[in-house]
Amino acid sequence: SQTIHQWPATLVQPVGSPLSLECTVEGTSNPNLYWYRQAAGRGLQLLFYSVGIGQISSEVPQNLSASRPQDRQFILSSKKLLLSDSGFYLCAWSVQRTFQHFGSGTRLTVV
Amino acid sequence: SQQGEEDPQALSIQEGENATMNCSYKTSINNLQWYRQNSGRGLVHLILIRSNEREKHSGRLRVTLDTSKKSSSLLITASRAADTASYFCATGFGGSNYKLTFGKGTLLTVNP
Numbered sequence: 001s002q003t004i005h006q007w008p009a010t011l012v013q014p015v016g017s018p019l020s021l022e023c024t025v026e027g028t029s030n031p032n033l034y035w036y037r038q039a040a041g042r043g044l045q046l047l048f049y050s051v052g053i054g055q056i057s058s059e060v061p062q063n064l065s066a067s068r069p070q071d072r073q074f075i076l077s078s079k080k081l082l083l084s085d086s087g088f089y090l091c092a093w094s095v096q097r098t099f100q101h102f103g104s105g106t107r108l109t110v111v
Numbered sequence: 112s113q114q115g116e117e118d119p120q121a122l123s124i125q126e127g128e129n130a131t132m133n134c135s136y137k138t139s140i141n142n143l144q145w146y147r148q149n150s151g152r153g154l155v156h157l158i159l160i161r162s163n164e165r166e167k168h169s170g171r172l173r174v175t176l177d178t179s180k181k182s183s184s185l186l187i188t189a190s191r192a193a194d195t196a197s198y199f200c201a202t203g204f205g206g207s208n209y210k211l212t213f214g215k216g217t218l219l220t221v222n223p
Contacts, residue, residue, distance in 0.1 A: 006153075032209070034210070036213075041215075042215055042216075043115075043199060043213045043214050043215040043216055044154075044199070044213040046210060046211070046212070049210055088151075090153055090154070092153075092154075096209075097141055097142065097203060097205075097209045098159065099144050099156040099159050100154075100156065100211060101156070102146075102153035102154045102155070103153050104152060104153045105151070105152065105153050107151070
């Protein structure tokens with residue numbers, strides 16, 4: 001069966017520090033991968049999506065970047081965090097034009 | 112821009128009652144999906160309805176889609192306290208660059 005792992009669950013980072021959030025998928029090949037951010041009480045904002053290794057599409061200009069070094073690995077990074085980067089980050093995968101499977105999320109607080 | 116918009120933003124009902132949430136969208140879609148999110152957790156997919164479908168059922172869930180009005184509704188029958196969660200609609204569009212656009216959600220509270 002397919003599973004998605006996202007870590008860490010919570011993270012408190014100082015302003016100006018780097019960030020690396022990792023997401024891995026098991027049990028499927030060549031999935032579409034997505035990073036979302038959710039502000040408190042809000043919907044999901046799509047940050048990045050990837051349809052294959054090394055293929056990254058950015059939806060919103062910002063202080064973040066994404067990489068897909070392996071088929072089932074998706075990494076969200078920042079060189080220097082801003083206070084506005086705080087939020088709930090969700091990774092998801094899908095195959096073809098179907099529904100998405102979400103990870104359990106990372107609560108990032110930048111202080 | 113945000114594609115889906117749920118209505119109401121919050122809904123409070125008693126156990127056993129039915130809950131109806133609505134979603135409106137603006138452009139053409141391939142499909143429309145409903146997700147559930149418990150507080151502080153990831154989203155869980157509930158049901159997908161394609162643009163050529165009008166109604167779909169799954170257990171206590173019933174989803175309708177009216178493409179002429181660009182709207183959808185999610186009905187949860189005989190609600191339970193465990194149904195308390197946020198519910199999001201998401202519209203899917205695109206070919207090789209297919210992606211979903213989520214609304215802001217409806218917070219459903221089911222009181223025991």
